[in-house]
Amino acid sequence: MAIGHDLGHNAAQPGGDSRERAVTPGDKKGIAPGYLWSMTTVALTTLLGLPLRGHIDPTNMVMFYLMVIVITALQWGRGPSMLASLLSVVAFDVVFVPPYDTVVVHDAEYILTFIGLLTVGFVVSSLTARVRAHAAAAQEREEQAIAAFELSYDLATALTVDEIMARAVHHTQRVFDVAVAVYWPGEHGLSVQQATVDYRARESDLPVVEFALRYRRPAGAGTETLPNAALAALPLMTAAHVVGVLALQRPSQLLPPQRRLLESFANQVALALERAQLAEAKNELRLVQERERFQSVLLNSISHDLRTPLVAITGALSALQEQETLLQPSARAALVTTAHEQAARLNQLVGNLLDMSRLEGGTVQVKRELCDLQDLVGAALERNAPALAHHRVELHVPDSLPLVPLDFVLMVQVLANLIDNAAKYSPPETTIRIDAIQRGHMVEITVADEGVGITPDELERIFAKFYRAERGDRVVGTGLGLTISKGLVEAHGGRIWAENRAGGGSLLTVALPLDNRPLPGREECDERK
Amino acid sequence: MSESSLRILVVDDERAIRRFLNVTLSANHYQLFEADNGKSALEAVLVHRPDLVILDLGLPDMDGVEVVRTLRAWSQIPILILSVRDQESQKIAALDAGADDYLTKPFGVGELMARMRVAMRRLSGNTQDALFAGGELEVDFARRLVRVAGAEVQLTPTEYDLLRLLITHAGKVLTHHQLLHEVWGQSYTDELHLLRVNISNLRRKLEPEPTRPRYLITEPGVGYRLRV
Numbered sequence: 001m002a003i004g005h006d007l008g009h010n011a012a013q014p015g016g017d018s019r020e021r022a023v024t025p026g027d028k029k030g031i032a033p034g035y036l037w038s039m040t041t042v043a044l045t046t047l048l049g050l051p052l053r054g055h056i057d058p059t060n061m062v063m064f065y066l067m068v069i070v071i072t073a074l075q076w077g078r079g080p081s082m083l084a085s086l087l088s089v090v091a092f093d094v095v096f097v098p099p100y101d102t103v104v105v106h107d108a109e110y111i112l113t114f115i116g117l118l119t120v121g122f123v124v125s126s127l128t129a130r131v132r133a134h135a136a137a138a139q140e141r142e143e144q145a146i147a148a149f150e151l152s153y154d155l156a157t158a159l160t161v162d163e164i165m166a167r168a169v170h171h172t173q174r175v176f177d178v179a180v181a182v183y184w185p186g187e188h189g190l191s192v193q194q195a196t197v198d199y200r201a202r203e204s205d206l207p208v209v210e211f212a213l214r215y216r217r218p219a220g221a222g223t224e225t226l227p228n229a230a231l232a233a234l235p236l237m238t239a240a241h242v243v244g245v246l247a248l249q250r251p252s253q254l255l256p257p258q259r260r261l262l263e264s265f266a267n268q269v270a271l272a273l274e275r276a277q278l279a280e281a282k283n284e285l286r287l288v289q290e291r292e293r294f295q296s297v298l299l300n301s302i303s304h305d306l307r308t309p310l311v312a313i314t315g316a317l318s319a320l321q322e323q324e325t326l327l328q329p330s331a332r333a334a335l336v337t338t339a340h341e342q343a344a345r346l347n348q349l350v351g352n353l354l355d356m357s358r359l360e361g362g363t364v365q366v367k368r369e370l371c372d373l374q375d376l377v378g379a380a381l382e383r384n385a386p387a388l389a390h391h392r393v394e395l396h397v398p399d400s401l402p403l404v405p406l407d408f409v410l411m412v413q414v415l416a417n418l419i420d421n422a423a424k425y426s427p428p429e430t431t432i433r434i435d436a437i438q439r440g441h442m443v444e445i446t447v448a449d450e451g452v453g454i455t456p457d458e459l460e461r462i463f464a465k466f467y468r469a470e471r472g473d474r475v476v477g478t479g480l481g482l483t484i485s486k487g488l489v490e491a492h493g494g495r496i497w498a499e500n501r502a503g504g505g506s507l508l509t510v511a512l513p514l515d516n517r518p519l520p521g522r523e524e525c526d527e528r529k
Numbered sequence: 530m531s532e533s534s535l536r537i538l539v540v541d542d543e544r545a546i547r548r549f550l551n552v553t554l555s556a557n558h559y560q561l562f563e564a565d566n567g568k569s570a571l572e573a574v575l576v577h578r579p580d581l582v583i584l585d586l587g588l589p590d591m592d593g594v595e596v597v598r599t600l601r602a603w604s605q606i607p608i609l610i611l612s613v614r615d616q617e618s619q620k621i622a623a624l625d626a627g628a629d630d631y632l633t634k635p636f637g638v639g640e641l642m643a644r645m646r647v648a649m650r651r652l653s654g655n656t657q658d659a660l661f662a663g664g665e666l667e668v669d670f671a672r673r674l675v676r677v678a679g680a681e682v683q684l685t686p687t688e689y690d691l692l693r694l695l696i697t698h699a700g701k702v703l704t705h706h707q708l709l710h711e712v713w714g715q716s717y718t719d720e721l722h723l724l725r726v727n728i729s730n731l732r733r734k735l736e737p738e739p740t741r742p743r744y745l746i747t748e749p750g751v752g753y754r755l756r757v
Contacts, residue, residue, distance in 0.1 A: 347635055351614060370722050372729045374740045379747040381740075395740045399733070403722065409617060409750035 034076030038084035041068045046091045058096040058110075062117055065092060069121045073128035081128065085121025089114050137257075144261045147175045151265055155272035164276055165194035165244075168269040172246065176262065179249040182236070182269075183209045190245065199249055209233045209245045216242055221251055222259075234262065236270035243273045301466055305349055309342035316342075352480040355413075356465070359487040366410060366491050366519055370403035373436045373445065379408075380415035381434075387420055390428035396435040404443050405516055410488045414496075417481040418447040418508045426451030426505065442494075442511045450505040459498050485510075493519050535649065536560045538579035540570040540596075541611065542589050550583065553638050567591030571599060574606065581649055584628070585611040586619055594622045601627035607648040611636075617750045624704045624751065631702065631751075647700030647757070661696045663757050666735060666744055668696060675735075682734050687712065691727055692735075695745070695755040704752040728753060 045068050049061050065088035073081035093103055097110050105111065151171045158164040169180040173196045181195035190209050192201045208226050211219040212233035220229040232251045236244045246266050316339035320332060327335070358364050374397050381393065422432045430450035437444055454462060461467050463486045466479040489496040494512040501507045539550045542565045551561050562577045564570040567588045574582065582600070586593030597608055608628040612620040620631050629648040632640060661668040667676040673689065675682045684692065690712045695703065709718045717723065728747075732739040746754045 343635070354615065370725070372725050374729065374732070375725065375747050378740050378742050379749050382742075382746065393741070395738075397740050403725070412749045 034072070034080030035083055037076055038068075038072050038080045039087060041072065042084055042087040042091050045088075046095050049096065053096060053100070058092070058098075059113060061092055061096050062113060065089075065117065066120060066124070070124055070128060073125045074132060077132065078125045078129040081125035082122060085118055085125060088121060089118050092117065140257060144257060147171070148261060148264050148268070152268055155268060158272065159276070159279075161273060161276045161280070162194065164269065164272045168246065168265070168272075169194050169196050169199075172248065172262075172265055175265075176248060176251065176258070178251050181247045181249070183213075183233075183245040183247060185213065185244065193244070205229070205231050205233075205247065209247055212245045213242055218263075220247075222253065234266040236266055236273060238267075238270050238274050240274070243270055243277070298466070302353065306346070309346040309349070312342040313339045313346070349480075352484060355484045356480050356487075359484060359491075364410075364488070364491055366407045366488075368405040368407055368492070368516070368519075371406050371408050371411075372403060373397055373401050373443070374399075376406075376408065376411055376415060377434055377436070377445070379412045380419055383412065383416045384419045384423065387423040388432070391423055391426070392429070392431040394431050394433040396433070398436070401436055401438060401443065402514060404512055404514060406492055406512060411492070411512075414485040414488050414510060415445065415447070417485045418510070421481065421508070422447050422449035422451070422506070425449065430505075438514070439511075441514050443514055445510045445512075446507055448501055448505060448507045450501075450503075453500040453504060454498055454506050456500075459500075462498060463496070491519065493517055534558045534560045535581065536562065536577060536579040537645075538562045538564065538570065538573050538577060538582045540564045540567075540573075540582065540588070541585035542566060542587070543585070546585070546611075550641075553641075557642070565589075567593070567596045570596055574600060574604065579606065581607045581609065581645060583609045583611065583645075586616065586623060587613065592619075594619060594626055597623050597626040597628050609644055609648055621704055621706075621751055624702065625706050629701055643700075650700070661699070663699070663755070664743060665737075668692065677735050678737075684731070684734065688727055688731050688734070691724075692731060695753065699755045700757045702748050702752055702754045706752075708752060 042065070045061075045064050049064060052061075065084075069081050069084045069088060072084040090103075093105065093110070093114060094101060097105050097107075097113075099106060151168070154167045154171065155164055158167050165182040165184075169182055172178075172180040179196050179199040181192045181199045181201065183190045184193035190206065190213060192199070195201070208220040208229045208231060211217075211225055212235045216235050216237055217223075217225065218232065218234045219225040220232040221227060222232050230250050232248045234246045234248075235242050236246055246269065248262075316335040319327070320335055324332070377395065377397050381388065419432065419434070426432065426449040432450075433446075433448045435444075435446045435448075463482045465483045467482075468479040486496050489510055489512070492512055494510060496508070496510045499507045499509070537554055537559045539547055539554075539561060540563075541547050541550070544565075547563050547565070551563065554561055562573055562579060564573045567590050570582070570584065570588075573579070584593055584596060588596070593610060597610070600606065600608065610620065610623045610628045610631045611634055612623070612631050613634055624631065630644045632644060659669070659671045661670070665678040668674070669676075670693065675684055675689070675692070691708065694708065694711050705721055705724055706718050709720060709724055713720065713723065728745060729739075732742050732745055735744060736742045744756055746756050748754055
């Protein structure tokens with residue numbers, strides 16, 4: 001443990017010396033009541049013993065006075081109990097020792113008793129007072145230990161650097177009752193990172209804090225360095241390096257045990273901060289590794305997707321080139337058709353990859369203008385005309401719908417993708433239904449099919465990159481269509497989601513805002529009327 | 530064999546694409562000329578006097594739009610541009626500068642031929658026949674009469690002008706700018722919603738299924754086309 005060295009604290013002293021006595025509980029109540037108490041109890045004891053005068057040996061009263069002295073010592077400390085001793089002797093002499101009502105004694109033996117009572121009184125006072133001080137010191141040590149434990153526990157459960165600092169200032173304030181802050185080194189020097197609400201940061205504090213940081217020693221009030229400063233600064237350091245500075249504003253004079261506790265705090269906080277920093281660094285490293293691993297998987301996947309159609313194309317064309325004479329016209333026609341289809345698939349994949357990369361690079365520009373939804377749906381259907389050849393299409397896009405602000409080209413792409421999916425994932429001769437309705441300040445366009453639907457756990461995943469729904473026989477498509485659609489819809493400030501239809505099949509909904517609210521993110525919004 | 534074949538100039542810096550076009554078009558009895566950059570394209574037009582230019586927008590030395598503009602300064606030769614999917618703005622600029630139609634790469638032969646035919650139709654006889662008939666749509670320009678499936682349809686003057694413009698360029702794409710400019714005038718070229726509303730109205734009046742138009746086709750981001 002790294003501890004500051006110039007605070008002038010001593011090694012733990014075995015109990016009462018004049019400085020430690022200053023914080024014993026009795027003092028907190030004030031001195032005067034103690035003396036009052038002594039006088040009162042001595043008087044009371046004397047009065048109570050009065051009826052017994054003459055019937056018992058006066059020396060018996062000494063016991064009662066001793067009791068008063070001990071109790072006073074325990075409750076009120078040395079001063080009052082010494083007074084009690086003195087008063088007891090006097091009272092004893094005057095009231096109980098014949099001749100009554102005078103200080104003079106006839107029997108010289110009683111002088112011994114007086115001396116005895118006084119001496120025992122004084123000794124008992126001192127000893128009891130010391131016992132009290134021990135107890136008080138022990139209690140304070142226990143309190144400090146508890147404070148240190150609580151801090152330690154709280155720090156152990158804090159995860160981030162900020163949390164640790166927040167808890168540190170909180171605990172320090174609780175125990176030391178001052179405004180606390182943690183200074184953290186940044187690009188422009190030290191600055192307050194976390195502080196209690198009553199902490200007032202001032203420029204004039206900085207030299208003190210900087211000293212503590214640079215020289216790894218406490219500075220400010222209560223130290224040898226800049227002792228007139230209004231704050232005390234402790235470096236938060238571990239064996240390796242200094243991570244920050246703990247600053248206490250206008251600390252009251254701290255006694256050695258409190259200083260020790262404060263240093264212990266500083267050390268614990270420093271350790272916790274170092275731990276948190278290391279954890280964060282480890283996390284980052286793990287993320288980087290994850291990202292790299294993911295990217296290499298991605299690259300493999302893309303490479304495979306790009307090459308697969310090429311296999312068919314190259315194969316078909318090379319067969320046509322080299323085996324022309326062997327092939328029947330029908331065979332040649334089949335090869336040509338295959339090559340053509342695969343080329344289209346490759347084209348689509350390339351387009352999707354480019355779209356995806358533009359979406360992620362933030363270079364997609366959404367140019368909104370008021371558009372007719374019928375126009376939009378019509379254009380999307382037109383684009384998918386060949387795919388829809390074997391499906392029935394039902395449209396419910398009412399004339400009464402308002403014009404919607406959107407980027408026509410981008411939204412056609414989205415709708416075309418949804419329609420394409422509906423066609424791909426539902427059997428021929430089934431119906432694909434497209435609706436558009438207004439809901440409040442949004443408009444919802446839905447594409448419904450009568451296919452097998454989507455399993456509940458896939459409802460969100462289908463929008464993930466490269467996700468291809470398991471459909472058994474063929475894997476069609478690039479797995480990017482819905483991801484791109486989602487990106488484009490969200491760039492409009494809209495939402496897209498999938499559900500299953502009650503009667504079987506899937507339902508994809510695109511919700512777009514009808515107002516010209518600002519668009520999210522980096523995409524530009526160029527609005528024409 | 531003796532019919533003079535139409536002459537096509539192909540401008541593309543990619544040799545493979547030139548070869549593909551050459552082979553295909555020659556097989557269809559067109560006479561082919563090639564150029565691989567803007568400057569030589571302009572020269573080739575002067576020298577060979579083609580009937581149609583197929584122009585790729587991504588040329589090494591000049592912006593394809595610049596080529597169109599320069600050509601249009603002194604020639605009404607039909608121009609078909611080849612564009613890439615993500616170059617919408619360049620495509621629109623080329624069309625606004627005077628190109629007749631476009632093809633998005635990669636394209637098939639069928640599309641190419643269809644577009645070429647439409648672009649060159651101007652060369653053969655009257656562009657403005659008094660009567661137009663396509664599918665169930667009939668328009669009698671002389672009497673300002675529009676009929677769908679035999680039933681007469683009432684159009685507003687603006688709707689009629691819009692329809693007539695599209696019919697005049699039947700089969701070709703017309704950009705938003707061109708449509709607005711021709712039908713509404715110079716100061717209306719930004720009033721896209723006017724165009725959309727009128728197209729929407731026309732569809733409701735003329736199309737059996739307005740949401741799945743048969744005649745008035747939207748070219749997303751570019752404009753509209755009357756399908757023939």
